[in-house]
Amino acid sequence: MLEVKSLHVSYGGVQALTNVSVHVSKGEFVSLIGSNGAGKTTLLNSIMNIVGKQKGTAIFDGKDVTKFGTSQIVTSGMALVPEGRRVFSNMSVLENLEMGGFKRPAAEVKNKLEEIVKMFPVLGERGYQMAGMLSGGEQQMLAIGRALMSNPRILLMDEPSMGLAPLVIKEVYEKLKVLAESGLTILLVEQNASMALKYAQRGYVLENGRIIMQGKASELLGDNEVKRAYLGKEYKEKWER
Amino acid sequence: MQFLYSGLTSGSVYGLVALGFNIIYNTTGIINFAQGEFVMIGGMLIYTLFAVMGLPFPIAFIGAVGGAFVMGILFEKVFIRLTKIKNELNLITVTIAASIIIRDLAMHFWGRDSLPVKEFIPVFNIQLPGGVMSSQSILVIAVSLFVAFGLNMFLKKSKYGKAMRASFDDPIAAETCGINVSNIRVMSFGVAALLGAVAGVIIAPIMFVTYDDGIMTGLKGFAAAILGGMGNFGAAIAGGLLLGILESFSASIIPSGLKDAVAFIVILIILFVKPDGLFGKKKVHRV
Ligand SMILES: Nc1ncnc2c1ncn2[C@@H]1O[C@H](COP(=O)(O)OP(=O)(O)O)[C@@H](O)[C@H]1O
Ligand SMILES: [Mg+2]
Numbered sequence: 001m002l003e004v005k006s007l008h009v010s011y012g013g014v015q016a017l018t019n020v021s022v023h024v025s026k027g028e029f030v031s032l033i034g035s036n037g038a039g040k041t042t043l044l045n046s047i048m049n050i051v052g053k054q055k056g057t058a059i060f061d062g063k064d065v066t067k068f069g070t071s072q073i074v075t076s077g078m079a080l081v082p083e084g085r086r087v088f089s090n091m092s093v094l095e096n097l098e099m100g101g102f103k104r105p106a107a108e109v110k111n112k113l114e115e116i117v118k119m120f121p122v123l124g125e126r127g128y129q130m131a132g133m134l135s136g137g138e139q140q141m142l143a144i145g146r147a148l149m150s151n152p153r154i155l156l157m158d159e160p161s162m163g164l165a166p167l168v169i170k171e172v173y174e175k176l177k178v179l180a181e182s183g184l185t186i187l188l189v190e191q192n193a194s195m196a197l198k199y200a201q202r203g204y205v206l207e208n209g210r211i212i213m214q215g216k217a218s219e220l221l222g223d224n225e226v227k228r229a230y231l232g233k234e235y236k237e238k239w240e241r
Numbered sequence: 242m243q244f245l246y247s248g249l250t251s252g253s254v255y256g257l258v259a260l261g262f263n264i265i266y267n268t269t270g271i272i273n274f275a276q277g278e279f280v281m282i283g284g285m286l287i288y289t290l291f292a293v294m295g296l297p298f299p300i301a302f303i304g305a306v307g308g309a310f311v312m313g314i315l316f317e318k319v320f321i322r323l324t325k326i327k328n329e330l331n332l333i334t335v336t337i338a339a340s341i342i343i344r345d346l347a348m349h350f351w352g353r354d355s356l357p358v359k360e361f362i363p364v365f366n367i368q369l370p371g372g373v374m375s376s377q378s379i380l381v382i383a384v385s386l387f388v389a390f391g392l393n394m395f396l397k398k399s400k401y402g403k404a405m406r407a408s409f410d411d412p413i414a415a416e417t418c419g420i421n422v423s424n425i426r427v428m429s430f431g432v433a434a435l436l437g438a439v440a441g442v443i444i445a446p447i448m449f450v451t452y453d454d455g456i457m458t459g460l461k462g463f464a465a466a467i468l469g470g471m472g473n474f475g476a477a478i479a480g481g482l483l484l485g486i487l488e489s490f491s492a493s494i495i496p497s498g499l500k501d502a503v504a505f506i507v508i509l510i511i512l513f514v515k516p517d518g519l520f521g522k523k524k525v526h527r528v
Pocket of ligand 2: 040041042083159
């Protein structure tokens with residue numbers, strides 16, 4: 001469904017991604033893990049063309065979207081839940097959702113809105129509140145809801161666990177699981193390797209802008225190298241707390 | 242009371258100009274020092290369409306503000322779009338250069354003389370508690386408030402108005418929603434020019450129109466925006482009215498030749514004492 005080939009991205013001479021290739025099949029839940037600064041956000045942003053690509057191609061559903069503008073990419077059926085959620089904090093929850101459906105006809109937006117409020121009841125309860133007043137977890141739900149408003153076939157998720165308490169992280173992942181089971185394709189990037197790999201079918205490991213490992217999520221979870229580099233640290237942090 | 246009434250009249254014009262400053266500040270983070278030129282353009286266009294060509298006022302009005310809207314869009318597409326490195330300093334410099342070019346062009350088209358525009362409505366005085374107000378002044382205040390209200394409704398209720406607010410709030414998130422933020426920026430220049438032109442049209446019969454009106458009007462609108470606090474539409478109108486009233490009252494204590502200095506004293510006091518403006522929120526840093 002999504003095929004990213006030999007992607008190179010640099011920020012003014014500083015290479016952030018080198019020869020990154022990632023593919024996601026229809027209906028798959030794929031997680032890409034990597035530590036802070038590995039280039040995860042850069043990967044998603046360059047797929048969406050928020051950040052320019054230096055080299056490489058992105059094919060989505062057989063269409064070459066490499067050079068599409070962001071808004072065109074959204075129309076073609078991809079949506080991004082950005083890092084840090086980035087809800088419109090001075091707009092109401094409902095307005096945020098409405099903006100997510102900016103490219104969609106009004107009637108469809110109305111139906112979609114009902115659907116999303118059913119899925120995330122808290123967004124309905126707080127519909128008229130400013131999004132900036134929501135808790136981190138609620139904002140994450142809102143960011144997901146907003147992305148779903150464009151009726152995407154693939155959802156790109158950037159670091160959904162960032163800054164959230166473990167229980168809330170679990171809640172967010174459970175929602176993603178429901179979405180995946182309903183047939184939505186998901187490409188998720190995370191530092192929180194254990195959660196990301198637990199819910200995914202397949203995974204990649206990104207280090208210093210290169211893919212260094214890939215395979216079944218369960219195999220990566222059991223891999224000694226992954227344990228040492230990505231899971232070990234988390235376990236240690238848990239101990240220290 | 243009389244001072245209050247005349248202050249409200251000029252103040253509502255400052256308020257409209259301040260709104261224009263705010264819209265562009267919100268979408269681009271810059272102060273558009275050519276904002277005042279659109280007030281002059283509005284006045285000049287109404288002079289040409291209404292006073293010279295004799296078109297019915299409603300048509301001339303639509304022509305003048307519509308013309309300014311298009312010019313605002315062209316302004317963005319030429320001056321802002323072509324600036325290679327869009328940092329704040331460069332963009333502000335470009336707006337200052339553009340304002341001088343617009344002024345010079347206006348001088349060539351319309352000459353150096355002050356041009357009269359006749360009233361659009363019957364002129365009569367209305368007796369109010371403690372003073373009188375002309376029907377003209379009331380029209381100015383009413384139109385300004387109506388336009389400010391209309392802008393508010395546009396931003397709150399319409400799809401494109403909401404997209405504009407989303408783009409103010411977080412341009413990158415707006416892009417991910419499929420909103421083309423650079424189109425929104427173009428539109429914001431059009432809307433700001435339109436607001437300026439409305440101010441220019443309604444004030445034209447009260448003050449003559451001169452090619453260099455834009456400097457003073459622009460700076461006073463800027464002072465009103467600073468006084469209210471940048472980035473806040475309600476505060477822009479309030480800042481405008483307050484500045485108009487201050488100016489008007491000051492005329493009773495200082496020589497009238499110094500009236501224009503009030504706006505600059507206000508800018509200085511605000512920047513020294515309360516840089517976020519009277520009603521401003523703490524600035525959020527843009528990424
Ligand atoms: N806008 C930017 N300008 C310059 N360098 C950047 C920018 N964004 C990210 N980088 C650099 O690119 C690398 C990858 O960053 P990022 O994609 O944000 O990583 P991650 O999301 O995995 O934490 C980092 O070294 C970071 O410092
Ligand atoms: Mg990141």
